[in-house]
Amino acid sequence: MSTSPIAGDGSQKQPKKTGTRTSRPKVKTGCTNCKLRRIKCDEKRPSCSQCVKSKKACTGYPPPPRRRPFEEAIIAPRPTTETSLAPAKSPAQHLVPTIIQAKRPRLLQQPLPHPRTPPLTPTATDSSLTLHRPSFSLAFDPQESLYFQLFRERTASELSGFFDSSFWTRSVLQECHAEEAVRHSVVALGALYKTLEKMTESPPTSPGDHFDPTDNAKMHWEVAFRHYSDALTIMFSSAQETQSSQRSSLMATVLLACFDSFIGDHKQAIVQIQNGLRLLEKLREERRRAFLPKPEEPVEQDLIQMFTRLAIQAKSYDMAFHFPHPFVIRLTPQEGDAVSPSSEGGSPVSTNQTPIPERFESLIEGRLAWDALLEKIFRFTETMFQFTTSTSPMGILPISLKQYGMVFRNEIEAWSRAFDDILASRTAPGKSSQEKAAIAVLKMFQIMGQVLFLMTFSDSELQFDTFLPQFQAIVDLASEVVGDEERRAAARRCPDPRWCQHAAGHTDIFGGHEFTAPHIKPSFSADLGIVPPLFVVATKCRDPFIRRKAIQLLRSSSRREGMWDSELTARIGMWIAAIEEEGTGFGEPPSPYTGSSTTGRGSVGSPGSLSNESVGFSDDVPLGPGGNARWGNGGSRRESIPASVIGRAEKRTIPEDKRVMVRAVQFDLRERIATLQCGTRNLTPGMQDMKTRTTRIIW
Template sequence: MASVLLACFDSFIGDHRQAIRQIQGGLALLETLRAERRQASLPQPEEPVEQDLIQMFTRLVIQAKSYDLAFHFPQPYVIRLTPNVGVTSPSTPGGGPPVSTNNALIPEVFASLHDGRLAWDTLCEKFMRFTEEMSAYVKMSPMNILPIELKQYGKGFDQQMEAWSSAFDPILASRMAPAKSTQEKTAIAVLKMNQIMGRILFNMTFCDSESEFDQFLPSFRDIVNLAMEVIGDEERRAAAKRCPNPDFCQHQPAHSDIFGGEYTAKHIKASFSADLGIVPPLFVVATKCRDPLTRQQAIQLLRTSSRREGMWDSELCARIGSWIASVEEEDDGVADFQRPLSSSTEASRLSIGSPSSMCSGSPAFGEDIPLGPGGNARWGSRRESSPLSPQTRTEIRLVPERKRIMVRAVEFDLQKRVATLQCGSRGLIPGMRDPRRRDTRIVW
């Protein structure tokens, strides 16, 4: 319990290194306790820690591991899920003891949001463990990118993620019910965002080209749509509390607006949550989506939301995404590759506006959408006519592969608000010269 609490406190004050140390210490303690129970010669040694604490600790481990995968920390700030890697063979992944003890099969339909979250946490830990273990066997694996021939080993995870998505669909649709509380509606949207992100990143583990991310453009837009729901509802509640009379509102937006001037959340205050939320999925969109409009929407949502979720800081993520976008989209005098939008890449799969509506790109909030608990927040009523709306575009300009870069290392201090960012080519073997390498220092 002390490890959990101290990890949360360290995340709150922005000391991610100490937070990772706390999680590492708790992970070692948990394994020691379990080893002692196994050595006690009990017929069925019980779990030495309460299940609720195991769930919290599992989520902290996933959070720390996601942070490492995004920013590529050096030792000793790396969470290891497979301490005994090398003992087992790659045909039997998962040699280390699990953090979570939940091994229930994914049902046809989840009975509750809680069940869906437990199943996703377990699945997330398993494929993180698989990726870590496979990377250890592939000695020259660049930045955790696995050879395509290993994809067969991980095929089952993609099938399980698809099964999870199908089982979660009824709960996802239920978020639009008028009786649904705002808190539960947000939790549903956030869980779906993280599942979409997880599936993208797992499938990209076997790809050595950044262009492969283009196939997930509808998924990137789904993430942005869901984030707009979450932030929109927060903005509506904050505006009603801070400025009950809009005619006398003195709050002004702090950032430029990509949504046509009607979607800047100017009433939301900075917030902290010990659990993951919208920041990691939006960071993936900001750094991996090469549709400039969708990417800029993600960056604005990060800056507007002003939140820290565990060790994830929205402002740092927004600035990293913004810098990568500026590098990739800078004019080098060579014509960019253009591709017309097709029905398969343009349509968002999620129903955002109402239970019966389907829209592409970002959602349109009409006058018929309820604004009470469980309803979508409406930041403006003219979204459909916005000149920046994806619905009005007939073609999309994607960043060409020759200009694409990925994060290779980030050293930062959230307390001093400074970061050193190194980016370069995907799939490059460590030690090789990288012609795309770019470095920068970010201060905010």
Template sequence: MPPVAGTPLTPAATSTGTPPSDAADAAKPRRARTSKPKVKTGCNNCKQRRIKCDEKRPSCANCVRSKKICSGYPPPPRSARPFEEIRIAPKPILVASAPPPGREAIQLPPRRVQKFQRRNLTPPQTPSPPRTVATLCKPIITLPFTLQEGLYFQLFQEQTANELSGFFDSGFWSRTVLQECHSEASIRHAVVALGALYKTLEKSTESPQGSPTGERDPTDTAWRHWEMAVKQYSNACQELMTAGSADTPHRTRLMASVLLACFDSFIGDHKQAIVQIQTGLGLLEQLRAERRRAFMPRPEEPVEAELIQMFTRLAIQAKSYDMAFHFPQPYVVRLTPSQPQDPSSPTESAGSPVSIYQDPIPDRFSSVLEARFKWDALAERTFRFTETMFNQTRSSVMGILPQHIGQYGARFKQEMEAWSDAFEHILASRTAPGVSSQEKACIAVLKMYQVMSYILLLMTFSKTEMGFDKYTSDFSMIVDLALEVVGDEERRAAQRRCPDPQFCRHRGRHEASFGGLSYAARHIKPSFSADLGIVPPLFVVATKCRDRALRWKAIQLLKSSPRREGMWDSELTARIAMWVADIEDTSDPAESAHSEPDIFHMVNASMMRTPPAAAGDSPRPSTSGSGGGGIRGSIDFGDISLGPGGNARYDPATRRQSNSNGSFAGRSPSALPPIPEDKRVMVRAVEFDLRERFAVVQLGSRELPTGSLDLKTRVTKITW
């Protein structure tokens, strides 16, 4: 009888004929397999060969020994990185094959990578960063940086400083801040933090994200750059606290407030950004008060004019944000003291970031830079005037002053008109040969702000939303100028990212179409700038213009390219404007009350309800290349035949003419039926979080005092 399987052989069994040597081997007990936890790390080559990887970087020892290219390490499991998603910018419209922003790309095994590359002939749009790191740090060897910090500083110097400036050149970012890094640790840390933040944005939105390459640096991920940005931000704050208020120079504290406010705006923390701005403005006023108490006939500014100019722009930005979204205390920047002032002297300097010694506006500006300085001063004094008047009159109606005091604002209206006249020759020259794309954008943005501010100033004394209908041609100019800016930006981005249109991967993706109209700005990446640009003027058009064609063009432009300009976010403003338009276009306003709208359905529905223009109406001239003022069709900025000035050509009909209401002549208004007064609403409050991407929006009547029963009240929560 044969032995039972699995039992050890006995000596008796060996006598049945089994060879002695084989019997001895069979008699040895089998070695049990050691139970160890399964290792899920290691490079992909070692995982495929099922051998232990020493996980050395950039190449493991097994790959070096076998002369293989180490294909890199897969990302850790999601359970090991619960806080992975980094929300520092508007959510971009992604290529269909790209993963969501802020997430690691999945590392494919080598055989699947080869299969993917054979199937996908398009080369990666984002090349691998150069490996020669020694030469990158050469210009900054005098600063106490680690190798990684030096790379972020180099990135700030070569790219971030220019992008923070927005459409306008700024020596503050490209020169003053970099010089201060040599003497102040807090400024150094803040600069490195902003450089790391820009690198985070770049990695989060690269196209195609995580493109398979032969070599991949495991430290070059969005999450690693984000960790460094937060760490350096914390170090900057710690340096300011450690040094103490008495030991830290005032200039350094003011500059740090600017840098930290930009960081907070970048990541979407607008409340902390406002706190930083308030801190800087308070310190600046304290320094000015000390100089005034010295009884100097004309005291000099406590810091250089460049830093004063930065706080002027931050103050304008914060006030415009408050006027649009109506923040509660303490997130309201005040430019005037709390005590009521004499409205006949609205240029009182207390609380102002701008010096009271202002030269008059010339008959003709000599440069765009001079026009910008004059406009910043005028805009700040206008905000300070309206703030003073609201304090003096104690107006109970949100954003509206009594008509009988409108005389006090007459001189600001005259100054805005004088500024427009002095700027006219610069506006007309923006499409001339030799004008750079950046200078053309500067000119367009400045004019957009002048038109927007002119409308809002005059409407401050109007109780009815119907008053905005007088400025339809002005709204049209804002949209046309924005089309120029976005169109030129898209054209340059397409040339840079897809020089060969045959291999462009950005044209085939799904485009959100509103009523058949699609602005195809496919190549513009999500961006952040510390200065204001096209978002605030387009938001005013989208919420205050009742010409449906212009309104939806403005909304499309806001959605065409994700951008954050200071605290102004294009996606947030577009979503709010879409809901306002839906409320005003809906036949029964109660249908949309207290409910979250279906964004894309409501846009298409409202556009379908828009009747065509009446026969015989002359079409509105368009600088967008769309062939008229219609709302149907598609505008692809990259395919338009370009002239000397870019995508759009100057239309003399848009030039400002002197008339009674201050609007732009030469444009025929839309023949669409106007929205009646009883259906028009205004934004009364917005509570939002850009990092979590939601907003609670409250709409209501314009003419009712705060706290009154308002039958137009609508509240909704918008997410994206």
């Protein structure tokens, strides 16, 4: 490289004039061959020009670089791709992304009264037959048609999560033929999935043989918000009050709530759910006033199921993060209208559910029975809290009321026995990957529900230690799900492992070990999965090994399940672990902070990374039966941890005076900012909490 004389050295020589070249950013993309040969690659598909000239087999392009080692892309990212096209003018102009803090329609910003009665969980699938109408020849323009096809072929199944759902794969597609609000909502979700797809393609901005300037993340993002706004406009401007139009509004509300959850606007998602519950109760009231001999549900069962699950999801979200009003879903009448608890301890609102059988005949039967039982439990605890005094600790029922809940403990155990055969069948030959995962996920939820319900009557965090076998079972089942998902993703994305670069140069949260599941792409589903149970383990399990495995599973892949985000929950678990394990000798847990600040009494700084010895990992073993995902440097089960390390950890149980619980979480998933607060479990309202700590994290 040529150099010029240094100013002030006394030299009278004029600098030699050389040709200058335009400064350009260093290009880091290109096929694998060109990168190894250190030559410029034109990135043509299927083979670049350099490989064609040298008669080499073009081995393809490496994956896009990650902004951080834990995921390939942020769920519902804010696209930054520049486009030369002007934003389309439409009623959604105020929603297109410039974007994320754009104003919502004023009507949706008003606080809503709590719905009086949520959906009652059905006991069986809808027996009515609906004539199937193929989803072809709809009134779409060419661009909208592509998004609809994407929804029909891929998005619908992904929204279903681990469980098959006729709502997404049949009912919604049928409704597109007649209802504009549903049609716009479907296009919006299809465009949103296309945005995520473009953000995770490899490489994300490489030109192909047929480069389309309109095929970029920002353009798909704008289309998504335009159709989202169109769907809202149609829903709230329609003057029709027919049962058909109201049913369509209910369906569109489910889709829009999923859209809001996808982009990380949990408050707006809760408002959507509240609106839908109010409309559903209105339809039910009309049927009751009609004095029908048998007042059946006003809409089909799969739509009732969706609202039941959305209500349960929003309720679980509030119980975990303690939202303020009006963003709280209530399942029972408010305090002036409550009835006294019955001696049988049944649900405060009769749901007319059939008893749990001795043995479930199918997975869907088990899922419906669990939804019904969980809804009854939520109704029961809501009613019981109305009879507690203002001096009761937050989220804890007096032990004197425990007798009313024992019937639910028996029902949870009965459900577990009825599910045993299905749980054992998940390893049978011929069982599909989706069904295996669904069985594991449903069992995880039953275990989590049992632990949290029994702990509702305890004011001591020490009581969680009695559930260590349950916490271990949750982690083992989640390992199966993630491991199998990683194995299938690796086989699909990197059929030849020799050319795989997904895990190259990336470390897990323990520091220095292989990234657990590098092939799993970011995902969104409308249904819950592994995130809530792992969050409970990460925040309530004080076994350092089980807790760290739960955190690593949460960070092994970027996933959003309804309103539950894997990265946020993992960072909350890391922060709680950092507080509780200070000075215990367990080894400092990984830091949840990235450019964060901490405030409050005794705030925690950024702890260091764990050493192999302090964590206790030994030989490299697979993460569950999936095959490819690994537990960092080993240790997917407790037996692989050296006995000496286990002995030291078990003798140093975290004392009760160091244990804390999450008291409030305020966050914005779109901006990736959260303010966390923890404190004492049995604190009486109004008393000073000496354990209060607050932190702000940015990721």
